[in-house]
Amino acid sequence: MIKIDKLVKTFGDFRAVDGLDLHVKPGEIFGFLGPNGAGKTTTVKILSGIMRPTSGTVSVAGFDIDRNPEEAKRQLAYIPDEPFVYPKLTAWEFMRFIGDIYRIPEEEQRRRIPELFELFELSGVSDGLLEGYSHGMKQKLLIASVLLRRPKVVLFDEPTVGLDPKSIRRFKNLLGEMAADGAAVFMCTHILDMAEKLCTEVGIISGGKLIARGTVKEVKAAAHSGADSSLEDVFLKITETENAENH
Numbered sequence: 001m002i003k004i005d006k007l008v009k010t011f012g013d014f015r016a017v018d019g020l021d022l023h024v025k026p027g028e029i030f031g032f033l034g035p036n037g038a039g040k041t042t043t044v045k046i047l048s049g050i051m052r053p054t055s056g057t058v059s060v061a062g063f064d065i066d067r068n069p070e071e072a073k074r075q076l077a078y079i080p081d082e083p084f085v086y087p088k089l090t091a092w093e094f095m096r097f098i099g100d101i102y103r104i105p106e107e108e109q110r111r112r113i114p115e116l117f118e119l120f121e122l123s124g125v126s127d128g129l130l131e132g133y134s135h136g137m138k139q140k141l142l143i144a145s146v147l148l149r150r151p152k153v154v155l156f157d158e159p160t161v162g163l164d165p166k167s168i169r170r171f172k173n174l175l176g177e178m179a180a181d182g183a184a185v186f187m188c189t190h191i192l193d194m195a196e197k198l199c200t201e202v203g204i205i206s207g208g209k210l211i212a213r214g215t216v217k218e219v220k221a222a223a224h225s226g227a228d229s230s231l232e233d234v235f236l237k238i239t240e241t242e243n244a245e246n247h
Contacts, residue, residue, distance in 0.1 A: 001184035031199035087131035
């Protein structure tokens with residue numbers, strides 16, 4: 001569903017992403033982990049079509065994001081860590097706008113939008129302008145818009161920033177439901193405990209290169225860490241070793 005082959009992104013002399021190869025299948029929840037500046041957000045922006053690669057290929061649901069961006073973008077949804085909404089729209093107007101852009105039948109919109117507002121506890125504020133929404137409320141609205149669309153690929157960059165504990169728990173459940181419906185979920189997060197519990201596979205990037213990939217159990221084994229070690233312990237061990245070798 002997601003295919004990244006020999007991806008390179010440079011900014012001047014700096015290689016933010018350096019020869020990345022990564023495939024994510026339908027139904028997988030893939031955790032993309034790494035320290036700040038490792039290349040995670042750059043990769044996601046290329047995946048979403050916001051940024052063009054220097055070289056290499058990226059395809060989403062069989063469509064090359066660089067050669068066929070419109071078709072690729074129809075298949076995916078991207079929720080960044082700083083949610084963007086149109087401030088002068090109400091939540092209802094925003095959801096109808098998303099529904100119309102992605103050609104969701106009006107009858108389905110009118111049925112499902114109220115259900116999604118209720119799920120995310122936005123019913124009471126759905127007629128208010130989005131400029132008055134908090135960060136967490138905007139994030140919940142964007143996640144609701146993803147569920148309305150049912151895309152084949154979902155990209156999250158620090159998706160739980162600004163969410164309250166109840167919403168985080170609901171979000172975790174929704175990730176499982178998206179994957180069960182056949183979506184490929186690609187998630188950047190610093191919350192390693194959540195990644196360990198939810199992700200079918202994880203990848204660790206450092207210095208623009210993928211330095212570990214597999215199930216949590218496989219990554220632990222590759223790092224020669226015991227089963228009792230947490231993903232956080234393994235992550236710190238792998239990235240610190242990589243940094244030491246590069247210096």
